[in-house]
Amino acid sequence: MTHIGIVGTGAWATTLGILLARTANKTILWSRSEARANELETARVNDRYVPGVEFPDQMSISGSIDESVANADLVIIAVPSVTIRENIQQIKSAISTTSRIVCATKGIEIETGKRMSQVISEELPELDPRHIGVLSGPNLAPEIAAGNPATATVAFPGLQMAKDVQAVLSSDVFRVYRSDDAIGVEFGGALKNIVAIGAAFIDGVGLGANTKASFVTRGLHEITRLGVAMGARPDTFAGLSGMGDLIATCYSTLSRNYRLGLGIASGKDLPSVLSELGQTAEGAPTTQAAVKLAKKLGIEMPIADVTHAVLFEGASPEEAIRELMGRMLQPEVRY
Template identity: 55%
Template sequence: LVSVAKGIENQTLMRMSEVIHDAIPELPDSRLAVLSGPSHAEEVSREIPTAVVAASKLIKTAQDVQRIFMTPNFRVYASADLIGVELGGSLKNIVAIGAGISDGVGYGDNTKAALMTRGLVEITRLGAAMGADPMTFAGLSGMGDLIVTCMSRYSRNRHLGEEIGKGKTLQEALNEMVMVAEGVRTTKSAYDLAKKYRVELPITEQVHKVLFEDKSPKAAVSELMGRGAKIEKWG
């Protein structure tokens, strides 16, 4: 079974592979994998060169999926870091909402670059606390998926953030969308996971406040910029 779903269940805070195992407890680890990475369907369907990651708890399972899905235009890498690959694919949607908000408000490339870079640090920080390999987030399922989701015109989460940055409420922005922006629910889950694992996620916290506490985007950015001085480090 190969999962391509990206998200974290709100009530249980389970990753999608955990949800699958909960629904099908008899499914062995050797029969479950995930496929994730920067892969907008609009481009994959047009056979535009794309690279993703197949991950499973067992590297042989990941390699089996790799062999099945590899084509001249669809390159698949294998990984045994199931946790990291899943978290990268879900948590990047929160940062994409933040990047979209920045676009909507009218901030420039500097702001967006800062949000993406520090957002990746937050993803790595939470992922490491949950048992992932921090280096996974520097790969396709982490940095790669983050870049495409924050920059692409196809990105639902970036678009949602942009509409909120222009002044719409969350509900108004959602009502105008045909597709689901899964980052909204993922923001709730990540906010709860940060408390559970006692991990500091300032960007996630501010996105949560904008989405669910009616905080103005400019006030959220001001609070982020006004935080105490830090030494830059990874994770």
């Protein structure tokens, strides 16, 4: 039996725990709050984030780092990007030099522009970076928790490690592909949330299917351009962690980032919408991080720029689209 330790008790952490416990893995979620851990362990359901789905017998919740992480065959990190560094600092004493870590958090650190796996590696300097991978794809948590078929990509710097972890994560309802382009897989999963917010702006103000299709397509090009500048392969963005995740997030009301965009388009401000969501919407901090990183690298990201203007600078969705339509004419493909 494989022991999987999961850091986090939010929607995605809980869903992964349920998914992996259903295939007879010993799955232990770690909560920073002992009280929350006891509450979830007693209830055997996470009604706050995954309502109505009972925990399998092989899944448990613990406030003990040693119980959940120390002896795990695989550790999955599934916490908000803005807290990932703090969480890794708390569990680092339980991570051995042979641990295998999969980061399921999608985001970029605002202050440094670092990917989540880079933050993990920085906080765990004694762990071989080749033991740190990422998981991403079109993974709307409520559908997976309900047992609907889904796919994802797991990426490590080395394909053998990716192959080993792929076998652990895969099941008859969760087909996992492998890759050695961890940079591309990670950037695709993080940056698509920016585009999803903007796509919801378009739906919210009724600009139509043509406008949305154009926005999403150009968004994919923009994501790819930044990813390639950071060392990713362009073909990765045509895969599950790029196009696949982008489509799911831009076209489903199950997506928190899409719902965030709809809320903004209805005239509400960002704090109000985030409060109503009651869950992390990674697209907001990722927009800040991406705009900052693109400027540092001299990369044009007009969609990220106008999304930032709407979220943080008081621009309207209509003004954002006018800004994009009025840009200087240029070739369609530029990497």
